[in-house]
Amino acid sequence: MKRRDVIKGGLVLMATSTLASIYKPAYSKTYVGGTGAWRATPPPPLSVVDASRLVYLTPDEAKLVGAIFDVLIPADELGMGATEAGCVTFLDHQLAGPYGTAAKDYKLGPVVEGLPQQGPQSIMTPAEIYRKGLVELEQAAHAKFNRSFMELSEEQKITFLHGIENGAIAFETLKSEQFFVLLLQNVREGYLADPMYGGNRDMVGWKLVGFPGAIYDYRDWIVSKRGKKIDVHPVSLLGRA
Amino acid sequence: MNYKRPKADVVIVGLGWSGSTMAEELTRAGLKVVAIERGAWRDTSTSFPTTRDPDELSGSVRKDILQAPVTETYTVRNKVGQTALPMRKYHNLTLGNNVGGAGTHWAGASWRWLPFDHQPYSHVMQRYGAGQLVDGLILQDWGVTYNDLEPFYDRFEKIAGTSGTAGVINGQRQPGGNPFEGSRTSPYPTPALERSRANVLFAEAATRLGYHPFPVPSAMIGAPYKNALGLNLAPCTYCGYCQLYGCGNWSKSSPNICILPVLMQRPNFTVVTECEVIRINTTPDRKTATGVTFVDSDGNIGEQPADIVITATFTLDNTRLLLLSGISTPYDVASGQGVVGRAFTFQTLSWGFMFFENEYLNPFMNTGALATQIDDFNGDNFDHTGLGFIGGAGIQSLSNQGLPIGMAGLLPQGSPQWGKGWKQAFRKGYQNYAQIQGQGTSFAHREQFLDLDPTYKDRFGQPLLRITFDYNENDRRSGRFIRDKCVEIAREMGATQVGGDSFADRPYSGYTPWDSSHVQGGVVMGEDPRTSVQNRFQQNWDVHNLFVIGASSFPNNAGYNPTVVVGATTLWTAKAIRDLYLKNPGPLVRL
Numbered sequence: 075m076k077r078r079d080v081i082k083g084g085l086v087l088m089a090t091s092t093l094a095s096i097y098k099p100a101y102s103k104t105y106v107g108g109t110g111a112w113r114a115t116p117p118p119p120l121s122v123v124d125a126s127r128l129v130y131l132t133p134d135e136a137k138l139v140g141a142i143f144d145v146l147i148p149a150d151e152l153g154m155g156a157t158e159a160g161c162v163t164f165l166d167h168q169l170a171g172p173y174g175t176a177a178k179d180y181k182l183g184p185v186v187e188g189l190p191q192q193g194p195q196s197i198m199t200p201a202e203i204y205r206k207g208l209v210e211l212e213q214a215a216h217a218k219f220n221r222s223f224m225e226l227s228e229e230q231k232i233t234f235l236h237g238i239e240n241g242a243i244a245f246e247t248l249k250s251e252q253f254f255v256l257l258l259q260n261v262r263e264g265y266l267a268d269p270m271y272g273g274n275r276d277m278v279g280w281k282l283v284g285f286p287g288a289i290y291d292y293r294d295w296i297v298s299k300r301g302k303k304i305d306v307h308p309v310s311l312l313g314r315a
Numbered sequence: 316m317n318y319k320r321p322k323a324d325v326v327i328v329g330l331g332w333s334g335s336t337m338a339e340e341l342t343r344a345g346l347k348v349v350a351i352e353r354g355a356w357r358d359t360s361t362s363f364p365t366t367r368d369p370d371e372l373s374g375s376v377r378k379d380i381l382q383a384p385v386t387e388t389y390t391v392r393n394k395v396g397q398t399a400l401p402m403r404k405y406h407n408l409t410l411g412n413n414v415g416g417a418g419t420h421w422a423g424a425s426w427r428w429l430p431f432d433h434q435p436y437s438h439v440m441q442r443y444g445a446g447q448l449v450d451g452l453i454l455q456d457w458g459v460t461y462n463d464l465e466p467f468y469d470r471f472e473k474i475a476g477t478s479g480t481a482g483v484i485n486g487q488r489q490p491g492g493n494p495f496e497g498s499r500t501s502p503y504p505t506p507a508l509e510r511s512r513a514n515v516l517f518a519e520a521a522t523r524l525g526y527h528p529f530p531v532p533s534a535m536i537g538a539p540y541k542n543a544l545g546l547n548l549a550p551c552t553y554c555g556y557c558q559l560y561g562c563g564n565w566s567k568s569s570p571n572i573c574i575l576p577v578l579m580q581r582p583n584f585t586v587v588t589e590c591e592v593i594r595i596n597t598t599p600d601r602k603t604a605t606g607v608t609f610v611d612s613d614g615n616i617g618e619q620p621a622d623i624v625i626t627a628t629f630t631l632d633n634t635r636l637l638l639l640s641g642i643s644t645p646y647d648v649a650s651g652q653g654v655v656g657r658a659f660t661f662q663t664l665s666w667g668f669m670f671f672e673n674e675y676l677n678p679f680m681n682t683g684a685l686a687t688q689i690d691d692f693n694g695d696n697f698d699h700t701g702l703g704f705i706g707g708a709g710i711q712s713l714s715n716q717g718l719p720i721g722m723a724g725l726l727p728q729g730s731p732q733w734g735k736g737w738k739q740a741f742r743k744g745y746q747n748y749a750q751i752q753g754q755g756t757s758f759a760h761r762e763q764f765l766d767l768d769p770t771y772k773d774r775f776g777q778p779l780l781r782i783t784f785d786y787n788e789n790d791r792r793s794g795r796f797i798r799d800k801c802v803e804i805a806r807e808m809g810a811t812q813v814g815g816d817s818f819a820d821r822p823y824s825g826y827t828p829w830d831s832s833h834v835q836g837g838v839v840m841g842e843d844p845r846t847s848v849q850n851r852f853q854q855n856w857d858v859h860n861l862f863v864i865g866a867s868s869f870p871n872n873a874g875y876n877p878t879v880v881v882g883a884t885t886l887w888t889a890k891a892i893r894d895l896y897l898k899n900p901g902p903l904v905r906l
Contacts, residue, residue, distance in 0.1 A: 101612035105356060107342070107584035114361040146733040152742065178383030180403045182772065188400040191824035192391055195400060232734065258733055266719040267372040282738060283745035285679055285719045288369040290564070291552040292680040301512040303675050311370060 331416020363561030422683030423534030458851030478537030557683025667801030706756030
């Protein structure tokens, strides 16, 4: 019998509620009113992701993702492109974490394809989708142009990605259009999430639309700036990451 | 290892709005109450500090605050004969995963429902007759009226610190409020918040069209306020991180700031967290509940005996717990007999979407419930003769989103979704997009119901709940009618591009963007045991010491959000337990 079990087993014999409140499994907790002993576990401290090394993507994958992302959000007079803004770093860290492993999804079987309104049924994780999708995308580029996606002209890249987006260029192990949805969602996230996640360098995405960032109080402006332009330098949770 | 906790007077399953409201009432009455909650303890200062809360990625994008499908999900199909499949990823039903429940992350619209919404059957029969109902529609009164509930609505608003502008006090119309609302005995505890630019444009347009705009009552506190339990609440700062976020300002009503700090001072209250109740235990004759069985985070099975069992979980899980426990008769769609899982409703949403040319709507200055509404087409506030449906919607200019990832795809029609064209369109669309929501009624139908899924199980091997739901003809007709009203007002607002949508024109999906999270029914209260699980006091007809509280008790959904009604019906039931049941334990309604 484990020590913890002894403690719990003994509980059955305890007569008073005061003693019973001692019972405390590893994560489940018992909070008794009036004791003052109730305080949440603080969340882990905020930190900036380490952009100096890749944590999930291979260097080749990272280059390819960067080339795709820079078509989806290119550099122009409105601001830097996705790669320069850190979107590949953002994605790399997301794929290495709980998002990448779809840790929160329901994955029990049977896994069957349903009607569109029943929602996605695949239990393939984002990390797996990128690993396979990038290979498929490169194969499709070779099949069509006899070269890597990264070697295509800007115009060819755009046309090719439209084909992925609408499913005209099909993949074998997953749906190309679903891979595209993921790419577009993730590059936008990287461009627009707080810079501490690795993207949105210098808050370029927020400046694009005039979003002030992590500001918690607009009482001074809710009336005075109603319908008016607000010129403010955005702030992020960890300063200028 | 199995174990048994000491017996309590009352065990409450789930410590969200309804559970904590009930716990406060019953501990104040001197009862020893134990609450069992699936989520972890959360308190405002530690868990939602303003120095980390404004983070869109972990908030409304990754939805870290919600209960994950891996913990429990639901299977869905549109009709009998289809195979229901699990919602594997986060879906539109936003369940809480902490002490405080969904009351921690909710958007905060804080409505009393119309008198009509509590007695729809009587009202429709009197005004129109049965010919107004589409085939298969289920319509029944609650057994409790608006007037019965008014003191409890009043009390709950004073716990929550609700902000708003009263429309009718003691039968007298009040300027600026909702002229259609049920009569109130007092004004809102705190004043309505300032309006957004979009709200102002909406109010002007609606007034020109002859409608009656008013500020939507809100959980975002309008001024410093000491609530009915003596707790200090702070004014809202319009930061825009409400829905799917905790509030670090102490300015969004939640169990965490409005009730728990008081509850946790009482030695006769205990909450056991991160334990999931898997069944309600009864005596062999199923006439008396004896307590609940739960699984703790080590996988040990615990038992909490109690004299009174109250389940206050998420709406759908209230139904599931009864089905898993074999209490009351499950609904059988073939015969129409049985009650558990019957009278399940959703919400019928219609929208008007619009883009202006050169506005500065500054969408980031918002709250989860910063909205201006008209009720001219809600409930039975207008004549439905010849329309072929009952109900309607609250039609509102809703300023609840300004976070950029969530708005990145909201572009004028024909705009590219990526490339240079996207950057230009997004830059312009972000300041020029506005929306009008028609939050519509939903009435039950004999082919909409909940039961246990025959195939899919949760992490403990228990069957998932199966939702069989599609919009009925009443929803489709009312949805289109409301959509057209949304579009009419959007045009009047001066938008250059206007679109409309009625979700009921497509099959129901748990993944429709901008859809509602509101589900009701399954364990409804009522006047007749053949059509309700519980009597008018939310007391089980068969098991006298079992009370199932929450929106699962509502046999229809209104053109509003449900939270304040959950609070009011909980207080109503708490009073019945305190004043009637404890003196004479047994059925409170005898037929």
